[in-house]
Amino acid sequence: MADVAVLDDPTVPLVVHLIYKLDFGGLENMLVQRINRMPATAYRHAVVALTDITDFANKISKPGVGLYALHKQPGSSPGTHLALWQLLRQLRPAVLHTYNLSAIEYAPAALLAGVPVRINGAHGRELSDPDGLNPRHKLLRRLMLPFYDCCYGNSADLVAWNRSVIGVPEHKSCLLGNGIDTDRFQPGPRAALLAASGFASDSMVIGTVGRVQAVKDHAGLVDAFIALRASMPAQAARLRLAVIGDGPHLAQLRAKVSAAGLDGQVWLPGARSDVAALLGGVDVFAMSSLAEGTPGSALEAMACSLPVVGTRVGGLPEVIDDGVSGLLVPPADPAAMAAALAHYVASAELARQHGAAGRQRVMRLYNLNAMVAAYQGLYDKLCERKTAFRKQEKSCVES
Structure with missing residues (x-):
């Protein structure tokens, strides 16, 4: 496990992003864009790769972003769940944000580690199951639903599939579309x-x-x-x-x-x-x-x-x-x-x-600033909800 120290400001909540591999790809590119653009006063960030981290990590320009590789081996790899649990106990994030099917099964480890908010994002489906109908995959997703506060999709197609095929309740479901930096990407010379x-x-x-x-x-x-x-x-x-x-x-x-x-x-x-x-x-x-x-x-x-x-x-x-x-x-x-x-x-x-x-x-x-604001808004809403619930729970216990 390799790491770069997370910016040490415990007053700013930490989001841990769990992905299969930090490498060149559309999902990873959008993740990096959000990390770079989200105000440093709102959230700190760490990226945990189940397998490895490549030079693509150099695209993260925000200082203090933690990088961790768990070097997961093929198969079930129960040791990876333990390694993640230990890391989350160390980092104490406010949010665990997992991406796609490859990371969805790690929410129970986050719950046991005391992570208050857990989110899974559907950013596409696998070649082996383009329609998302694989019985084993559907069962895994359904079994994980109670451990997540939100299971969003980055397209209307994925949101509809989450609700109708997987059974994600509407209050746990939303659309978070991608956004593009139109200043950087614009017509240019050949x-x-x-x-x-x-x-x-x-x-x-x-x-x-x-x-x-x-x-x-x-x-x-x-x-x-x-x-x-x-x-x-x-x-x-x-x-x-x-x-x-x-x-x-x-x-x-x-x-x-x-x-x-x-x-x-x-x-x-x-x-x-x-x-x-x-x-x-x-x-x-x-x-x-x-x-x-x-x-x-x-x-x-x-x-x-x-x-x-x-x-x-x-x-x-x-x-x-x-x-x-x-x-x-x-x-x-x-x-x-x-x-x-x-x-x-x-x-x-x-x-x-x-x-x-x-x-x-x-x-x-597909505005980039709107995308960043939507993700930050989801973090805010879920963190505030959990904080209010814990205060209410504590008040009931004390009374």
């Missing part, structure tokens, strides 16, 4: 992407950003790119694909690209810290996901005035106004993805119109 990728200045670049894992179906996006080139021979020579992000399937994806003879046409740089600048060189953004929450990468692309072609899964239909700011296609359908992308390749004016509409949509509905 130079950064062209210089990094080596693409020619007249290239038509289809881009995507995200962790390269099975649920994102980047292999399907490569198939769509191949189909697009075949369907538009006059444009094929200038078509390019940029897949920005690291992950367990990156080597496999690179092998697929090489086998298709596309090494010069597809750029796979791995994780990058300059995503906002690179998006300036993208013409159309694509999301081929098989399951999603509210995808921050799509919102970032829209903030940069890019039209988005996305699959009709999870929160993507909430984010993309079909036919206005982008186009929606069925998941796992490279031909449909290619056909949608072709609309923007054929019409730069359509791409411009949809991109402009997307930026306006993000500025209106």
Whole structure:
């Protein structure tokens, strides 16, 4: 277990964020944004990774944020529950905030450690269970419900699923959407992407950003790119694909690209810290996901005035106004993805119109400050409720 000392001010309540791994990804990026933006006088923060912490932690700019890795082994790993209980006893947080299914089972340890407020966030579903119907997973979620004060979703789709499938009562359920820094993510020059990728200045670049894992179906996006080139021979020579992000399937994806003879046409740089600048060189953004929450990468692309072609899964239909700011296609359908992308390749004016509409949509509905305020408001409400309950309980005992 490695740590950086938490800012030592016991008058400011501490929030412990429990995630599977602190690494490049949309959930992790939004978590870091909230930590960096939330007023230091409101809450202190610590991040506990069940497995490991990577260099992605360097994106946390707020001083005094504690970082802890429990190095959980595959399987049930009961020792991890004990290690977390010991750590929580040491840190004495006001809130344990767990993320997704991988961390949901640790609420009992927090209760035993005396953590007053416990929250779980649904930020997406697993590739093995895109509809959230796995009986064992549903049972685990239901068994954990009594240990949580709130189980929110970051899309309306996830909130509805939490209530109807898992049985989360309405008073424990709410929507906390993602938010984007529209000052950082805005239309920009193409130079950064062209210089990094080596693409020619007249290239038509289809881009995507995200962790390269099975649920994102980047292999399907490569198939769509191949189909697009075949369907538009006059444009094929200038078509390019940029897949920005690291992950367990990156080597496999690179092998697929090489086998298709596309090494010069597809750029796979791995994780990058300059995503906002690179998006300036993208013409159309694509999301081929098989399951999603509210995808921050799509919102970032829209903030940069890019039209988005996305699959009709999870929160993507909430984010993309079909036919206005982008186009929606069925998941796992490279031909449909290619056909949608072709609309923007054929019409730069359509791409411009949809991109402009997307930026306006993000500025209106997905504001970063509003997101931070919503999370802080939830912490405030639950902490105040628990404090009032304890005062009432103490008064009853004394009387």
